[in-house]
Amino acid sequence: MRTQHKVWAYQPEHYDVSLAEQSVPSLEPNQVLVANKAIGINPVDWKFIQANPLTWQEGHIAGVDGAGVIVDVGEDVDQAWIGTPVAYHAALARHGSFAEHTPVYLNRLMKLPKTMAFSLAAALPCPILTAWQAVEKIPVKPTRNVLISGLGAVTKLVTQLLVQRGFVVDVISKSCSAELAEKLGIRKVYRQLNDVDQHYFAAYDAVGPDNAAELVPYIKANGHVVCIQGRVETPIDAPFTKTISYHEIALGALHSFGDEQDWLELMNDGEVLFNHVIEHKLVVESPTEFHFDDMRTALKHSETSKQKSVVVV
Structure with a gap:
């Protein structure tokens, strides 16, 4: 395993992010390490970067949506998970998806359909799970x-x-x-x-x-x-x-107040919805793609364009 990786680190004095290197995070017993293949950008990302309502410290990694492959697991997680393609929605208060690797709790992962591209998968968690919660109301x-x-x-x-x-x-x-x-x-x-x-x-x-x-x-x-x-x-x-x-509707509420059953149901529902996208039962727009090094451009695109989700690859 690599010990260092690239991240977009938060700079509170400028309300911005900058490309940097940090140590690859260590895992809690019930976490996995996802090597991100694509990173989704949502309005919540640039809004929190610009306003910093959670008082992020310098070096915090923003980003709630990502998709990639599990490359390491915590001590309580079965090694069989390594190599599994997944998508996730991260908590705003923790290090997120704007990095080469992201630690994610095992119960907060959605397995990807075999034919789903990582770029599409990364664009889906926040909008599709928010829509599902809204309809369920x-x-x-x-x-x-x-x-x-x-x-x-x-x-x-x-x-x-x-x-x-x-x-x-x-x-x-x-x-x-x-x-x-x-x-x-x-x-x-x-x-x-x-x-x-x-x-x-x-x-x-x-x-x-x-x-x-x-x-x-x-x-x-x-x-x-x-x-x-x-x-x-x-x-x-x-x-x-x-x-x-x-x-x-506040998708992030489960990160603070959800229990095991809440997460199990939401992730199961998410996997069903992902399959509906692949089966063309749900129409979604193809995401606009940017290179990882162009994160700032991607954030500005999300803020100024009518399209609500872009992807950094």
Whole structure:
């Protein structure tokens, strides 16, 4: 095993990352070492780099999504795992995927389908698991109408998963074409909120809490609002009126509060979803690829482009 590897180390004084060499991390008993073949970039990555809400120290390794091959295991892990291709979603508070190697807890891995490219696998964990958690928030009631505001990487997946469950899905999007709507199974496209002309069983928002709050008047009694970016802090509807349920999504919550069963279920669900991508049951966009040395360019691309996930190879 190598003792040193390349990483993109956090520089708190500049709110930036820089290419450096560090010691390959040692493993806890229940961890494996993943040699990253591809690294996914999500908005949470550049947002945390720019704001540093967790007070990362100099040298911290950012990045939540990655895919690669297991090259070493902790003392409590079966050696048979070595050589297994996997993807993972890392905790923001720990060293992450912006490195040649990343330590990951064994129960937080998803095995890859045999034909899935590492570049695609690395682009999936955050958006696909977030979409899955969002869809799981509401009870399955086929034929009910659902409204989605903002059509990005996560909500495109949410749309498809809802359609598969029998919901009728409309979206608010300025950019969604008729071709894309047909591909995703969308019934109707509104260009702005003022165009919405009916009430919905549930509404999903991927813009922010204020935008999610504006959807509440369009939700039926006993309906749901799911906020993917932030949370609606105070109910908009008065008590004992429409009794709307408010939901928030934070994929990273399991890293702090999830138990063994939570992780087992989520990783099993993730593996099923990965297979659905390979089987073309879920439509995903091909990621934009950058070289590992071009991390800063990749981060800027993720921030400024409409595409919500890019991959550094």
